[in-house]
Amino acid sequence: MPAPAAEALPGQHILLSFLATQSQISLTRLYSKPSACLALFRLLNALERQIIMNYLWLEGPVSSNTMDVWVTRDGRAPYEAAMRTLASLQVLPSPKPGSNMLQLSPSFKKNFRLALTGGGDHMSFGVPCEKDLAGGVNVEMLDRYAANCWESILHFMVSSGTDGRASRPTKGILYLLDRSGLMAGQGAPKITSEGFQFLLTSPHAQLWTLLLQYLSITNERNIDMVEVIQFLFMLSTMQLGQEYSTEVFTNTYHSVLEDLIDYGLVYKRNPNRIYPTRLATTLTSGSSATTSSSAVSSQAQTGASLSGNSTVATAGGGFIILETNYRLYAYTENPLQIAIINLFVSLRGRFSNLVTGSITRESVRKALDNGITADQIISYLVTHAHPQMHKNNPLIPITVQDQIRLWEQEKNRVQIAEGYLWKEFTASTDYNLVLEHARSTSSVVWENEQARMFFVTPEGHASCRDFVNQRMREGGGFA
Amino acid sequence: MRAIKGVLLTCDSAVKQILLTLNEKEAFIVEDLDETHVIIAPDKVERVRQALASELEKNAFSLEANVP
């Protein structure tokens, strides 16, 4: 995965880890919009949300002890983790040294209250327009549009590895793909192993990976990052199927808007008016369960690819049936999905609504060589399993799961570590002394007392060498 | 006391035997440490890896070949 600014904690949204690295000033500025506060609130986990609610209506600061008494014994660890997250986001800044008084960041408190109560004059939830009945824009059409845009990007990535027939996306997207390390090479970019991994993640995760990359290059483009985030958050609080006016948008918003149209987050039919698509409105809901049933049933294909989101169970469109004999049947005609399956399945036949194939050693080897891991393959199969498959327990036949993992292990029969081998110690005291030092820097990879040899990493080697030299200079005895 | 630069290969004993055989054709093992560890010359890592892969591949059989 192309590394965002910080490693995501388990279970935490990657945007939050990104925000946690931002300065307090930017964050305070971000919280000046009620819609941003609300969107951020929805990205947090349940416990963090509850802690915010506990502090939200308090006027003054409270001693942390007052709140701590409510934490149960088992809840101590998650509670502290939540408090750390909130502090890092400057929502609930940690108290100054020597005090234990806590309160929400004033800007966040004020604007989140506004978001819950309504009112104010901040226009941060988007200015809706009169319904334009003639346009023929409806939710289904928006879903189709968003799916097309997004899938054309993905399809371009997939096909770059093979024949490259897919249409090229715009320059901006190409640049982004290149910057994020998902594709590499000038002129005719090729997908990288990160890119392959990227393809198997959920659309929600894919979207945010690209958007984070987008945020990280705002500086070079002289765009105000805080405003970009505010704009994304604003889009995420808009309603699907409602048209919004762009008249009140700032210049930053307008320039970002053009890019977002390319990604399929926004649909623009009339000048000065936009429709957010489902990609945008589910940005911060953290779940695709809101996918309307019509989208699921009437267009199972696009619905599936759009909603194969974080909540596996509610994703509407599983289409893969996998048998214990490694045969795979995929009920799809979507070229993108077929291309993705083709990454690790050797396809045999194609019918009007069905692709058959089987998982073979070669096909999995090919995927592994591309940098895809066995776990990613399995999780993709789980995510997109056909409803019929859900009758099985476990979902994916255990033989197939094990075999895919075995194939991966087979590939890794040899582990390679660079470094230095220390040997030919004359006395065991010398050996122990140096080894002790190497251990203290935890750089020992292998050791053997009988042979008086050990292997250290390059960094450990430098440190050991210095240690020995210093020791010699000080006249400490080395035989 | 001496330190030598090298690459530590950690493998299972079967692979170790293959490595020893390969070593007879073209020496790359710097130090044979124990059943599961050898040190090889840093510049030969890629060659060894490929040779090993093709050697292992000889032992993999697939149904695919027989099925049209």
Next chain:
Amino acid sequence: MPAKDRDAYIDPDAEEDDFSAEEHDSVGSGDDFDQGTSSRGGKRGGLAGGKKGAEARLKSKGKGGDGYAWEGSISRTWDQVREDDGGSLELSVQEAIARARRKKLQQSGQAVRRTIIRHLVLMLDLSRSMTDRDLRPSRFDLGLEYARAFISEWFDQNPLGQIGVVGMRNGIGERLGEMSGNPQEVLRSIADRDKLMPAGEPSLQNAVEMARGTMSHLPSHASREIVIIFGSLTTCDPDNIFDTLEGCVKDKIRISIVALAAEMKVCRELCERTNGTFAVAMNEGHFKDVLFELIPPPAQLAAPAGAPGRSGPASSAAELMLMGFPSRLPETSPPSLCACHSTIKSEGFICPRCKVKLCDVPTDCDVCGLMIVSSPHLARSYHHLFPVQGYRPVMSMTQENPAGVPAQLACHGCSLPFPLRTLDSSANGGDAGDAAAADGISPLGRYRCPKCAKDFCSDCDVFVHDALHVCPGCC
């Protein structure tokens, strides 16, 4: 006991729960027995569904001998499903389910007097015949599983009752668990499967005598019941079992038997003479159904609630009992010794008469002997006494609605709107409508409470009568 009593208690369930009812005779006929003894394959078929189906299957399966386990477990699914004229299965299944549900509901609602303080001896056949695998996974395992479920459910509905457990094996009765009002204790007595492994022959007489001895000292207001899960076709008795039967009749012990093999004359006799029920389980689901039919408190007398003076013979058993309602001590109270186990605890219940601390209710106070119950325990039984009247299906909007009263748009319970058009009866013709009417199914999906005249959807109808026991409109 009057016949009315039996009707309220016995469910004509043999027909009701099997969806292809007209294809076979009522439970436990002689044919059934013959099949059961003649061939194993035939036996399984007989249990599975109708005899016609069984014969057909016998032919196809005949050479396969016993067949494999997986065949057995799936062979039943299609017995319950029949295509309707259009070839669609779903509708017929759903209708069958709805019909069964509604039939069940129609039986309750009449005010009956029920025994609340019950004493039951659950008798498990642990003879060799229980190792038979005609019920999956085996009679023994299934019986044990259902017995546990039965006990939990029984205590849920009869919180003031007590259960003892007796096993029958090697020709004697074995006391597995003493009479107890604590569900955990009773469940523990049959928790260890290995200790209950079937062996030898069963003896009905020995076991019944043992149960009779256990219950002989009980006060007259309590019911005495025996429920037997019987897998054998024989009983190995030391003496004349009919003498035992006479004794049971005299002691007013009600015996109910669920047979897993086939009907036996002596079993039916035991049940009929003591006003119990006798049923032969046809398959796994039916086994559970007939067993669970025995859970609701038996009606004592069909006198409407609140009607004074009409005290039947059973009312002589009425008693006034002195009970204490404790208050619960919180976990934060200072720990002290409890009267029942002499252990130090902070939570507990205080006997209102002698102020001693008790661990759990319901129980008898160890010091003053007062029966301690919490009011929720009593309240749990109230719904048996004040049942909700059955809702009537609404047949057509024009007929039933008095002029001027607008039709209800949404169900009065869940507030979800009624479908504007349901199961359109016009398409099916009058036929379907008549059939539905006979089965008590409203073509409009509306059921009306006769008391408050509010309409409910079928889901709420079932929920109100099965779980809630309060009409949302009347309360």
Next chain:
Amino acid sequence: MDTSTTKAAREDPPAHLTLIVDLNPLQWELSSQASNDTPLSLSQFLAQLMIFINAHLAARDDNTLAVIGALPGYSVMLYSTDDSPPDDEAPARHQANSFQPFRMVDGRIASRIQEEMEKSTDLDGKTDRGLVGAITKALCHINRVNLLSVALTNNPESTSAMAPPSSQSPRMLILSISPDASTSYIPLMNSIFAAQKLKVKIDVCKIFGSDTVFLQQAAYLTGGSYLVLERRDALLQYLSMCFLPPASLRKVLATPSQDKVDFRAACFCHKKVVDIGCVCSVCLSIFCYPITRTSCSTCGTRFPLQTLKRLGYIRQPAAQANGRSKPNGTANGK
């Protein structure tokens, strides 16, 4: 990263909240009187309630809500998430200042309450019926919603065999201002047991008035919280701290628990709360002790003479026999 977000989503299923709002006009009138320490009027209360509702809806897109009003003598569903959305309002500039779902829900609830309050101008109606009716309706609704989600599960279109049918983890919050009504004891207890079966937690917030023993039992038996509002100006703080967290969070952040639960019952003859009582073995009616009757008023059973003697039967003066639901001519049967 994908797997981790998936896991987080699983740990935290969408929550269903059913709010039962006691709208007894008489009690609200009393509550808003200035003679109270902290008067709280209905409109002030509703303003804070809306914010609480918004907070519930804000937490997750798929959180669901039902609001039921308990009015004197009847109860009515005020809002439910599965209601079809109303016709679109004309878009206006000021709408940009609030989140559209909040605006829609709040507007609907407010106008429905307004409607109902205008309908029931009768200030001295009975209080009890509405509340139990509201609880039974809430349970019916939850049951129906559960059934629907199960049906969806079985529907091949959706793939949620992995999700348990009750992924909704329903809760109920009763905002009570009226006192206990002993006539509603049996229906209320039946509702509580049904709630137990559905695994619905019942939270009770007593906003005004004295403790209600029955609702206390409801909260205790279903594992919910019972809270008497001590400082009514801090209503919103109480609501968001104690009643907002779903069940899974209450393992981490404790909510107030009850220290002492009264398990006494009301006797059937005088509706008095008793700690030792006589119980009819046939119908379990509770009578106060010492006994003052010879037959059961509920089922008509006559009690044996020796039992009556043992329990110290007191022949009751006829003048005192009024005010109970005693069938004719049974009191002096023997």
